[in-house]
Amino acid sequence: MHLIRLPHDADLVTAITEECVRLGVTRGTVQVIGALKKATLGFYPQDVKEYQSHDIDEPTEILCGIGNISLLDEKPFVHMHLTLGKSDCSVVGGHAMSPCPIFAAECFIQPVEGPTLVREFDETTRLKLWKQS
Numbered sequence: 415m416h417l418i419r420l421p422h423d424a425d426l427v428t429a430i431t432e433e434c435v436r437l438g439v440t441r442g443t444v445q446v447i448g449a450l451k452k453a454t455l456g457f458y459p460q461d462v463k464e465y466q467s468h469d470i471d472e473p474t475e476i477l478c479g480i481g482n483i484s485l486l487d488e489k490p491f492v493h494m495h496l497t498l499g500k501s502d503c504s505v506v507g508g509h510a511m512s513p514c515p516i517f518a519a520e521c522f523i524q525p526v527e528g529p530t531l532v533r534e535f536d537e538t539t540r541l542k543l544w545k546q547s
C-alpha cells in the first residue's frame with residue numbers, strides 16, 4: 415500500500431494518475447481523503463449517455479474518494495467517485511472530473527495482483543468499461 419500526500423493546487427485525478435505512472439501501478443484500488451478548493455463532478459444520464467458536469471464553486475472536504483486503477487490506451491487510468499462535504503455539512507457527490515484543485519489530500523494506492531485490466535468501449539452503455547475476461 416502506498417501512502418502519498420498529494421501536492422497543493424494539483425488536480426486530484428491528474429495527481430493520482432501521475433503517482434500510478436511513477437509507481438508502475440496499472441491495476442489496483444485508490445482511496446483519498448482531504449479537501450478541495452473547488453470541484454467538478456460528473457453525472458452520467460443513462461438515456462443521454464453523455465457526462466453532465468457540475469461545478470462546485472466552493473471549498474469542500476473529501477469525505478470519501480474511492481476508485482480503481484486500470485489501463486486505458488496502455489496508460490494507467492484512474493476512475494474515481496467523490497463524496498464531498500460543504501461548510502454547512504451537506505453532501506454532494508459524483509464522478510470525479512477535472513478540475514478538482516487540491517487544498518490537501520492524503521491518498522492510499524493499493525496495487526492488486528492479477529491479469530492486466532484493460533478498458534474498452536462498451537456499445538450498450540457508451541462507457542469505457544473493463545474488458546470481459
Ligand code: ZN
Pocket residue numbers: 493494495509510
Ligand atoms: Zn464514474
